[in-house]
Amino acid sequence: MKNLMLICWLAALLSACSNNSASEERSIEDQEELHAMSIYHLPSDWKTHEGEQIAFSDLKGQPLVVVMIYTACKTACPRLVADMRQIEEKSALAGARQPRYILVSIDPLNDTPERLKQFANANQMEGDQWLFLQGTTAGVREFANVLAVKYKRIDPIDFSHSNIISVFDQKGVLQYQKEGLGMENDEIISKIVEISGT
């Protein structure tokens, strides 16, 4: 028993580094094919609004349209969400093969899978093309840094954050970013159609 506890303790001590290399090893056979700029390299794990564990590498082969939001947001996020819905609708009309539309929460402490699911229902984003993700605090920060999204908690409920919608190709490489609200969506839609193919 004593030995067991000691082993556990030592394992915990070493875990910070070995976790990293474990995930490196896990994906080592894929490394050759992965583009150097691919988000599939991200080691972080996420939970979907259905409560399933997922990594970005599980989304391999699909174009992704990604935005970072939080569900308690009353200012910019409803407009960001409206933008996403409009982009989804128009891309589908333009004949794009359906990419995945991903909404990543910048508030993983409050945005549980249950809450994300409610948000999806309330915004009629229930089809398979929609995916809501809860990460860890560190995983969310890392992902935001890949997108160059800035955010800061400004009170217990609210965040200040950049409004950026990003498009990734089938290899997980960032191809396009639309910054700001209430802009024309034509450019991002034609980019999605170009990447997804018809």
Added chain:
Amino acid sequence: MKAVILILALILPLSIHGQHQEMVPVTGGVYTPLYGTSKEQVQVADFFLDAFPVSHAAYLDFVKKNPEWRKSEVKRIFADERYLDFWDADFSFPESLAQSPVNHVSWFAAQAYCECQGKRLPTVDEWEFAAMASENQKDARRDSLFNLAILHSYEKPKTYLMKVGTQSSNVWGIYDLHGMVWEWTLDFNAIILTGESRNYGNTDRGLFCASGALGANDLMNYAAFMRYAMRSSLKARSNLATLGFRCARDMHAEQGQIAIEK
């Protein structure tokens, strides 16, 4: 059971001091950051901070043990082309740089280095809190000579060639927070300056929720303003000659979340 506790007691201090470099305890407190969450003061919890910036020699140890962070192996999504720009190969840099602060490292690389030692990057608030100390005062921001010395050091060229620990330490026993290199912080991407968005018309409400809540609380502190402006201009995969890092860790385990969330 007693034996286990004894072993814990023996290992715990080692895990703090036995790693690459010495950490210094910083007793937290309340301070008003330049760009806060409004005019409010920020509570900084007690934390440990590396006494010195990470050197090229220490970084070499890290890349030897972690192949994915070698100059030839690093994934471009985590570090741009200038990663370890002064190194001529995976394990080789000019001898004279060994004890100088490592530079041309990205945020992802710096964060991975700290994680491998069971540490993390300091938050902006922790860094600024520790960096407002002079040789004999914990908060020397009203000391005009202290501020002037920092501003002068920003004008000196190539301070990244200096050796770590050759300047005098501040009152906490921490060296080289000023006068050598800028340093990465965990939440540098929480720095949102208004006026970055002039391409989008004369209001940036379209870019940032509640951006009106942010503003300068202490414009007199021009040196701090420069640091915040520098941070806000960074991308996480940037590698600059003038940017290095050091690591931090929570003093009390349960405070980790608070430090990061704030």
